[in-house]
Amino acid sequence: MQRATLDLWVGLFVMAGIAAVLFLALKVGNLGGYDSSETYLVKAAFDNIGGLKPRAPVKSAGVVVGRVAEIGFDPKTYEATVTLSVSARYPFPKDSSASIMTSGLLGEQYIALEAGGDEKMLVDGDALKITQGAVVLENLIGQFLYNKSESETPAAGE
Amino acid sequence: MSDNLIEIRDLSFAYGPRQVLKDINLNARRGQVIAIMGNSGCGKTTLLRLIGGALRPTSGSLLVDGTEMGQLDQAGLYRLRRRMGMLFQFGALFTDMSVFDNVAFQLREHTDLPEAMIRDLVFMKLNAVGLRGAHDLMPSELSGGMARRVALARSIALDPMLILYDEPFAGLDPISLGVTGNLIRRMTDTLGMTSIVVTHDVQESLKMVDYVYFVSEGVIVAQGAPAEIKDSPLPYVHQFVHGEENGPVPFHYPAPDYALDLGLAA
Amino acid sequence: MIDTLLATLRRIGGRTVDRVWRMGVAARFFLLVLLHSGPSFRRFHLIVREIFTAGVLSLIIILVSGLFVGMVLGLQGYETLQTYGAEESLGVLVSLSLVRELGPVVAALLFASRAGSAITAEIGLMKATEQIAAMEMMAVDPIARVVAPRFWGAVISMPLLAALFSAMGVVGGYLVGVVLIGVDEGSFWSQMQAAVDFQEDILNGVIKSVVFGIAITIIALFEGYDAPPTAEGVSRATTRTVVTSSLAILGLDFVLTAFMFRGV
Numbered sequence: 001m002q003r004a005t006l007d008l009w010v011g012l013f014v015m016a017g018i019a020a021v022l023f024l025a026l027k028v029g030n031l032g033g034y035d036s037s038e039t040y041l042v043k044a045a046f047d048n049i050g051g052l053k054p055r056a057p058v059k060s061a062g063v064v065v066g067r068v069a070e071i072g073f074d075p076k077t078y079e080a081t082v083t084l085s086v087s088a089r090y091p092f093p094k095d096s097s098a099s100i101m102t103s104g105l106l107g108e109q110y111i112a113l114e115a116g117g118d119e120k121m122l123v124d125g126d127a128l129k130i131t132q133g134a135v136v137l138e139n140l141i142g143q144f145l146y147n148k149s150e151s152e153t154p155a156a157g158e
Numbered sequence: 159m160s161d162n163l164i165e166i167r168d169l170s171f172a173y174g175p176r177q178v179l180k181d182i183n184l185n186a187r188r189g190q191v192i193a194i195m196g197n198s199g200c201g202k203t204t205l206l207r208l209i210g211g212a213l214r215p216t217s218g219s220l221l222v223d224g225t226e227m228g229q230l231d232q233a234g235l236y237r238l239r240r241r242m243g244m245l246f247q248f249g250a251l252f253t254d255m256s257v258f259d260n261v262a263f264q265l266r267e268h269t270d271l272p273e274a275m276i277r278d279l280v281f282m283k284l285n286a287v288g289l290r291g292a293h294d295l296m297p298s299e300l301s302g303g304m305a306r307r308v309a310l311a312r313s314i315a316l317d318p319m320l321i322l323y324d325e326p327f328a329g330l331d332p333i334s335l336g337v338t339g340n341l342i343r344r345m346t347d348t349l350g351m352t353s354i355v356v357t358h359d360v361q362e363s364l365k366m367v368d369y370v371y372f373v374s375e376g377v378i379v380a381q382g383a384p385a386e387i388k389d390s391p392l393p394y395v396h397q398f399v400h401g402e403e404n405g406p407v408p409f410h411y412p413a414p415d416y417a418l419d420l421g422l423a424a
Numbered sequence: 425m426i427d428t429l430l431a432t433l434r435r436i437g438g439r440t441v442d443r444v445w446r447m448g449v450a451a452r453f454f455l456l457v458l459l460h461s462g463p464s465f466r467r468f469h470l471i472v473r474e475i476f477t478a479g480v481l482s483l484i485i486i487l488v489s490g491l492f493v494g495m496v497l498g499l500q501g502y503e504t505l506q507t508y509g510a511e512e513s514l515g516v517l518v519s520l521s522l523v524r525e526l527g528p529v530v531a532a533l534l535f536a537s538r539a540g541s542a543i544t545a546e547i548g549l550m551k552a553t554e555q556i557a558a559m560e561m562m563a564v565d566p567i568a569r570v571v572a573p574r575f576w577g578a579v580i581s582m583p584l585l586a587a588l589f590s591a592m593g594v595v596g597g598y599l600v601g602v603v604l605i606g607v608d609e610g611s612f613w614s615q616m617q618a619a620v621d622f623q624e625d626i627l628n629g630v631i632k633s634v635v636f637g638i639a640i641t642i643i644a645l646f647e648g649y650d651a652p653p654t655a656e657g658v659s660r661a662t663t664r665t666v667v668t669s670s671l672a673i674l675g676l677d678f679v680l681t682a683f684m685f686r687g688v
């Protein structure tokens with residue numbers, strides 16, 4: 001095969017390969033959606049993080065505004081410390097609250113950020129005061145059974 | 159400067175415990191065609207590879223153009239090899255390149271000549287072997303004789319001072335035999351180089367060589383000009399030259415008694 | 425009785441020592457190829473030629489296989505997800521399976537059988553017909569001229585082929601899931617985008633395919649170069665290339681997956 005035709009085919013092949021990688025990165029993966037531009041870090045303490053993982057989304061009103069950067073444990077308060085990386089495009093008031101939600105019934109867990117009413121905004125390194133830990137299924141079932149037995153006991157009693 | 163291009167003194171080569179060559183003494187002058195003959199497995203191909211530098215002698219001296227082959231490093235060996243050519247038994251042409259590209263290979267690898275000049279040189283070399291018209295063919299489209307001629311053209315691409323031929327006559331038809339023999343002689347004379355031909359074709363080689371060395375079991379048993387060899391009284395040489403069935407090289411492979419094998423003896 | 429046992433043990437031990445020794449020779453060969461790679465890059469058209477032989481000529485089998493694997497994933501995935509009412513996650517299933525595992529591994533296995541065996545046969549045949557020896561006699565280093573370009577050509581082709589395989593697979597999954605079965609197109613892509621992370625999934629897949637490419641090519645080149653110069657020797661070497669490469673791919677896949685996806 002002539003050199004020129006060979007080079008043409010190889011060039012096409014390499015371009016197709018790179019196009020495939022781009023397709024995977026942008027259309028299949030999340031590279032296009034989330035821009036890793038300026039972010040600020042905010043800490044939050046939870047009594048139970050459930051199944052929350054690093055890089056889980058941080059959503060507000062259902063829109064992804066950041067990612068979970070780090071999950072740690074505070075040996076003094078025996079609580080979980082989660083570091084959130086929020087996009088600098090979305091400033092939140094200082095009294096915002098964070099709760100751990102589940103997408104769907106059995107889905108992935110994420111952090112829902114609800115804006116407060118404070119005029120001052122969170123800055124890098126601040127901590128969220130109001131947090132709601134994950135709903136643990138076993139506790140829910142235990143609570144349900146307890147409530148059920150409570151409502152039945154007066155009837156069974158005298 | 160000695161008139162001998164190749165001087166071999168008391169050369170010995172062992173492959174592990176096996177002694178392949180012992181006390182070889184050989185001279186080759188510039189412009190000569192030397193034949194090394196012997197039956198299969200006598201060590202003649204090993205000798206060729208030693209001269210080409212593919213193997214290192216175990217002991218003795220091997221001088222090619224005044225350079226001791228055994229003491230060369232890789233770079234020195236490659237430098238010397240650029241002045242040597244080798245013709246392999248079946249040509250060993252590069253199968254993924256055309257005839258033209260095969261002959262042009264060394265020119266493109268070792269020189270900075272422009273393509274126009276390379277084209278002229280390749281055509282000249284191919285013309286010398288009579289295959290200028292076949293320059294576009296691929297090696298798979300060539301006959302055995304043609305392939306070997308192209309290989310010859312390839313080996314003279316850089317006008318070497320020495321060419322080594324490994325069984326150049328093996329498996330050729332009578333016409334190709336004559337052509338090859340003539341080419342070897344003509345190349346050596348026109349280009350003023352030296353040719354070492356390893357062969358067991360007696361007819362063709364005795365027609366055109368200047369001197370013959372006979373090797374048997376790793377030792378040189380006879381040497382001389384073609385006429386001397388043809389009339390040699392030595393039994394091994396005689397058996398070889400005349401193609402006799404029995405002589406120093408026996409017909410029967412070593413075996414126990416015939417009667418014993420047939421179950422007849424007591 | 426004891427004698428036969430000892431003899432068997434000695435034989436097994438000998439074979440194992442041979443294999444280990446051979447691996448050492450292969451490792452030295454690898455180093456030699458890397459050291460002699462300079463000329464390949466200075467005369468890049470040599471590598472381009474090998475990218476054609478290893479990459480472009482493998483395109484058909486990679487694209488077709490990728491498409492079929494993706495379609496099967498779509499079908500099987502739908503069946504399984506339906507039992508949990510999670511059909512909308514089909515995109516996630518197809519894309520993650522492909523990008524993380526099937527793309528690099530299956531593409532590598534196909535590459536080993538097609539391009540790997542071809543490389544072994546080529547080099548083995550060149551050695552058997554004395555072309556390598558002829559090159560050495562012409563003062564051209566065969567490792568630099570013949571072996572190294574094939575190494576780099578194949579190593580460059582492998583990740584590209586794996587990416588093309590995964591991309592075709594996603595297309596195949598889409599064709600079956602959305603077009604044929606009727607899964608919602610929007611959730612197919614959006615859930616996929618939410619679940620597939622560039623760094624963790626795609627980049628790791630690319631790294632895997634590069635590692636596989638290196639392993640396959642070195643095995644193929646070494647088997648070809650080391651093969652006995654006979655027809656039988658070359659054909660045995662070709663088989664060995666495919667078997668050894670496949671085992672290496674699967675073994676390396678486990679090691680790499682353990683490192684990369686160890687979970688949090």
